[in-house]
Amino acid sequence: MRETVIKCDITGEIGAEPWEYEVGDKKYSIDLIEAERVKLVELLKTLDGYVEKSEETTSPAIPAQTKVSGPDAGAVRKWAAENFPEGHEIDGKVMNDRGRVPKGWQDAFLKAQEASNAE
Incomplete structure (x- = not known):
């Protein structure tokens, strides 16, 4: 079994x-280690004196579907696995196994697809 x-x-x-x-x-959504999550929460706490807490919600009880733009994440990951060694970086980011695909990887995938279609 593959570990995520x-x-x-x-x-x-x-x-x-x-x-x-x-x-x-x-x-x-952002993937964070605990130390970075704590830093973000502490940063947001500095805004407490400037913001008001909203008691009412305007969103429905059922979460809305997130609209994803860009190429299919699974296709980008498959392409990356077939074309680059593990740990390879594009724009300082490595390909992750889940979560959002970094923009540099999306752009490289789309460029490769365009080149492939031009042949």
Whole structure:
């Protein structure tokens, strides 16, 4: 059985966990190790004196589906595994096994697809 490894989106360290948050009407997810999650929470706490807590929610009880833009993450990961050694970096990011695919990898995949289609 293959073990899933999650790397921190900030440091690249292994052992991260997904962390979800909302800003306005948009939902975000980032993979963070505990130390980076604590730093982010502490940074957000500095805003406590400037923001008001909203008691009412405008979102439905059922979570909305996240619209993903860009190429299929599975296709990008498969292409990366077939074309690059493990640990290879594009724009300073390695390919992760889950979570969002870094933009540099998406761009490289799309460029490779265009080149392949041009032949």
